[in-house]
Amino acid sequence: MMKNFKWLLLVSLTFVACNNDDAVTTVSNSSDGLPLTAGTADFSKFVALGDSFAAGFSDNALFKTGQAGAYTNIMAQQFALVGGGDFKIPYTKDDIGGFSMGGNQIPQFPTRLYFNGAAPVNVSGVTTTAITDHLTGSYNNLGIPGAKSFHLTYSGYASANPYFGRFASSTTATVLGDALAQTPTFFSLWIGGNDVLGYATNGGVPTSQDATLGNDITPPTTFEAVYTGMVTQLTAGGRKGVVANLPYVNTLPYFTTVPYNPLPLDASTIALLMNTTTGYGKYNGGIQYVLSLGLISPAEAAKRTIAFHPGNGNAVVIEDSYLTPLTAYGIPSYRQATSDDLVVLPARNFIGTTIGGNPLYVNGVSVPLADKWVLSKEEIDEVRTATDAYNVTIQNNATTNGLAFVDTKVIMNQLISGGIVANSFLVTSAYVTGGAFSLDGVHPSPRGYALIANKFIEAINKKYSSNLKGVSLADYRILYPASL
Structure with missing residues (x-):
């Protein structure tokens, strides 16, 4: 397409015979033929x-x-x-x-x-x-x-x-x-x-x-x-x-485009992730503790509990600022994404990458995705x-x-x-x-x-x-x- 131009109007005419032998003109480049x-x-x-x-x-x-x-x-x-x-x-x-x-x-x-x-x-x-x-x-x-x-x-x-x-x-x-x-x-x-x-x-x-x-x-x-x-x-x-x-x-x-649950995990990896001393097992224990204190509802406790299964379809772990703050108890605001959340397109090249090449620090898995990677519900x-x-x-x-x-x-x-x-x-x-x-x-x-x-x-x-x-x-x- 060129700058500063005007079209020449080229009208294509089709003549249709009528009962009175008059010609009806149809214009092909108009929306209604007129x-x-x-x-x-x-x-x-x-x-x-x-x-x-x-x-x-x-x-x-x-x-x-x-x-x-x-x-x-x-x-x-x-x-x-x-x-x-x-x-x-x-x-x-x-x-x-x-x-x-x-x-x-x-x-x-x-x-x-x-x-x-x-x-x-x-x-x-x-x-x-x-x-x-x-x-x-x-x-x-x-x-x-x-x-x-x-x-x-x-x-x-x-x-x-x-x-x-x-x-x-x-x-x-x-x-x-x-x-x-x-x-x-x-x-x-x-x-x-x-x-x-x-x-x-x-x-x-x-x-x-x-x-x-x-x-x-x-x-x-x-x-x-x-x-x-x-x-x-x-x-x-x-x-x-x-x-x-x-x-x-x-x-x-x-x-x-990017699914909330793109992670394939095997049983051995899940065992490492759910370690009760250094992994999400410890985090889940903390969630149950604050639940027992009445600081969060059972619904929020369930929402924050991290769980994986062998095979495909595991949801990424994310940070969520809308969760009840529990930093006073040493508990971060983590949860897994759901179908109500939207992972932004650039995350497709970030999820699964490691920090410093360390296989223990995997973004979206062992390292939760920061808020900027997910649009929450x-x-x-x-x-x-x-x-x-x-x-x-x-x-x-x-x-x-x-x-x-x-x-x-x-x-x-x-x-x-x-x-x-x-x-x-x-x-x-x-x-x-x-x-x-x-x-x-x-x-x-x-x-x-x-x-x-x-x-x-x-x-x-x-x-x-x-x-x-x-x-x-x-x-x-x-x-x-x-x-x-």
Whole structure:
């Protein structure tokens, strides 16, 4: 896909004979066979606001081909068929991904992933996209990787986030301000995922109490105030647009790929683990002691008791800060994971590794997994509660302002519960093979972005009586290869 282009409208006509011998014209690239129309929408100046999804982030990086395949750019290409103008994208310089400084890849912004047939690995090389680069001019795609809702109105965010800093109009600019300065005729807004995602991907461990840059869950009252304020400005003068709600993050492959019970153990190993002097046998004895003192309930005692069986299917041992603190008795907060817990995707390369090469210290077995590796049931509930509140705000704003609305929560539930069939392809949320998600387990694949674009277009057609057909998923691959 090329930057700054307009489609030539090529209409394929099929003539069907009628009883009165008049010809009926059917248009093959519209959704209803009628001549293409924008309906009541005006796509001549489209701006897209959002986070990494709007930017086209994929395979744990932002790179040029991924940006071209963003759902926002696919939408813009469809809008061009009915009067849409140029859709300018702040392209990175190559397909390596991430940022460099002084000719070296910055570890916090690594190169993109690709699947080598056995596992995801990073592409080799160093990106030519320097973190100090700054682009001039205005851009229609204002999707900012890492952005939370309130970041879009935060003056100074350009200095805090290099993805915005590389093309912001000034160091004090806001994302919303740069969007409105272009006097758009149509907008898209999909934001809020990162308001819970950082907390969730970090296993429910907030990295900072700083409301601006930390990984705490954004209070629903904050989200409501910021989101409503943005929509009020975006819809001023009757401007039309499309908004989307949020799926539960725990339906993403990042949280559903690694099982809670992946451990194969034999009888001799179990005997060592359950040693009553140095192993979990001693720990279990301590649990029974505090139970006898009435410090914990029988239910919690059962929850904290460690047990293994010979063969496969043993649950990992984890730390859980939601358990009753018993450190005064020398008892740590350990338990085994259950099906109600979600082990994060990076743990697949950590569980079973040893500390210092010592076979007696195995992560997830003799050494419990730290909180950051697991999203517990209580933490899942916290994320779900916040997401539900955000979605109420988004739905209310869509209804009040007469905006097109995309229910991504329903879409994600379909992807995780059997999948969605489109253009004869079955697309699911399964990691690597499902077709919807990239190798980071959070962001869409090329085909996933095409599916999202089509869902946005369907909502726009429904609300504004346009009849854009959308794109064929056959034109979008499942995953990006090593070389592009």
